[in-house]
Amino acid sequence: MDLKQFYLSPQGRVGRQDWWLKYVLVFVVISVVASVLDAGLGLMDPESGYGPVSIIATLVIIYPAIIVTIKRYHDRNKSGWWVLIALIPIVGAIWQIIELGFLRGTVGQNRFGSDPVATPAMA
Numbered sequence: 001m002d003l004k005q006f007y008l009s010p011q012g013r014v015g016r017q018d019w020w021l022k023y024v025l026v027f028v029v030i031s032v033v034a035s036v037l038d039a040g041l042g043l044m045d046p047e048s049g050y051g052p053v054s055i056i057a058t059l060v061i062i063y064p065a066i067i068v069t070i071k072r073y074h075d076r077n078k079s080g081w082w083v084l085i086a087l088i089p090i091v092g093a094i095w096q097i098i099e100l101g102f103l104r105g106t107v108g109q110n111r112f113g114s115d116p117v118a119t120p121a122m123a
Helices: 003-008 016-040 052-075 080-087 091-101
Strands: none
Touching: 003 016, 003 052, 016 052, 016 091, 052 080, 052 091, 080 091
C-alpha cells in the first residue's frame, strides 16, 4: 500500500505496526514540530497553547487520521463508524488505544480485504 492510499483512501486494512509507526508516530512528530515552531517564532497563544502553525497542522492531519483509524477498525473486522467512539470523553480514547493499538486484527481475509500482515504463503 503506497502512502497516498494509506493516508487518503478508506479502503483496505492497516495492521498494528503500520498504525503505530505510520500513523501515531508520524502525527505525534508533526504535532511536536508544529508546537516547537509556534513557540520558537513567538506565535503561541499563552492561554490556549496553540499557534497558527499548530492549528494548520491539526487541520491538515484530521482527514488522514480519520482514514487510517477507519482502516484499523476494518482490520479488526468492524465498521468505520466505530471511529465515533472517540467522541465519548476519556473512555472513548482509552477504548480506541486498546482496540486499535494492542488487539490483533482479523487473521486472514475479512469483509474489508486481505490480512495486511499475512505472508504470501499464508494468503
